[in-house]
Amino acid sequence: MALKTLQLPYNSARPSSYSFSPSSPCYQPKLPPRLDTRAAVTVKKHQKRTTSVLKCKADLHGCMDEVVQNPKDQITEIPIVMYPSVVFPGATLQLQEFEFRYRIMMHTLLQQGLKFGVIYCGKNGRMADVGCIVHVIECERLIDDRFFLTCVGKDRFRVMEIVRTKPYVVARIQVLNEQPSLEPQDDLGSLMQQVEQHLENVAMLSDKLNLKLRGDLKAEQLCRMHSAASFSFLIARLFIDDHLERQTLLQMNDTTQRLAREGMYLERRSKYLAAIAAIKDAFDHLSCNEK
CATH class of the missing domain: 2.30.130.40 (LON domain-like)
Known part of the structure; x- marks a missing residue:
């Protein structure tokens, strides 16, 4: 272009x-x-x-x-x-x-x-x-x-x-337009906290593996207070790397569904990083024993 x-x-x-x-x-x-x-x-x-x-x-x-x-x-x-x-x-x-x-x-x-x-x-x-x-x-x-x-x-x-x-x-x-959420506000807030927790796990494991996280978690934490919809868009644009996944999230009209999908994506990501960290620790342990 x-x-x-x-x-x-x-x-x-x-x-x-x-x-x-x-x-x-x-x-x-x-x-x-x-x-x-x-x-x-x-x-x-x-x-x-x-x-x-x-x-x-x-x-x-x-x-x-x-x-x-x-x-x-x-x-x-x-x-x-x-x-x-x-x-x-x-x-x-x-x-x-x-x-x-x-x-x-x-x-x-x-x-x-x-x-x-x-x-x-x-x-x-x-x-x-x-x-x-x-x-x-x-x-x-x-x-x-x-x-x-x-x-x-x-x-x-x-x-x-x-x-x-x-x-x-x-x-x-x-x-x-975003569809009005059918979930109670307390449930929606709980879902936002779950997404943030998964994000913190990804950030911690990324730091342990010396991987650079795409977004700045600490600088953006307060932005979630604006609304559930803006928080879901914030997570999507800063912490989701896959283009097809980002496009799917953009096309979703329901904030609750978008947050739930982001939570699952970040949970899979944290499990993947945890497995990599475990393998790395195992190799480091073997190397120390050989010495």
């Missing part, structure tokens, strides 16, 4: 090593070959530019983990950007736009509203049918007409129809 990503450290973007099977909940729209072959994103360190001629900002305070609820069955049309990772509500993206068609897109967004859809696309060019709407909170336009964007993920959406593919993809989408 025509955007370079300048991701924050905890939300790294890297090409997916997974591909969707025909039974996966995704499809491949009839896009021009050029769009598929050039759908790539490279990660680079963000550097401050001094040649900007236009800047616009929005208030970032309170945006990071807020889940915005929209009227049910809201249908709209927005530009779509295919991305090599799954973007969740609350995620922060820093993007560099440089290709001509996306410059056109940005000029349109500056007039009609600074938001667009981001949707996961693997190496095979297949696009999932559920993505995340991102709102541009800071836009820096350079003299050479490139743009540097800081965006925050907001609502999830489902692609209903591809409206056009040139000069950039525009789709008709349906905004997705």
Whole structure:
């Protein structure tokens, strides 16, 4: 694709090593070959530019983990950007736009509203049918007409129809809302605590094995107090590595089910790490005895 990503450290973007099977909940729209072959994103360190001629900002305070609820069955049309990772509500993206068609897109967004859809696309060019709407909170336009964007993920959406593919993809989408939980608040809080406990086990074992955890557990613990939904999205985007699993979590409309699935994923992960740690301890013990 025509955007370079300048991701924050905890939300790294890297090409997916997974591909969707025909039974996966995704499809491949009839896009021009050029769009598929050039759908790539490279990660680079963000550097401050001094040649900007236009800047616009929005208030970032309170945006990071807020889940915005929209009227049910809201249908709209927005530009779509295919991305090599799954973007969740609350995620922060820093993007560099440089290709001509996306410059056109940005000029349109500056007039009609600074938001667009981001949707996961693997190496095979297949696009999932559920993505995340991102709102541009800071836009820096350079003299050479490139743009540097800081965006925050907001609502999830489902692609209903591809409206056009040139000069950039525009789709008709349906905004997705979280289903009201049928579980009592106490049970939902207990489920959140279970997920956090599994996460702490994974963090402890990762530290023992000198493995770097994707997210910063200590820095993010208080974020769970916002809501169960925002906590589930936080866990998914920071601590779930598998792209297909992340896409499945994004597509789930029930917070309780999402938290339960995340708990099972983290529990399996902690058991795997515990087995690796036990094998490592056994080899270390044998080595000490031989000496």
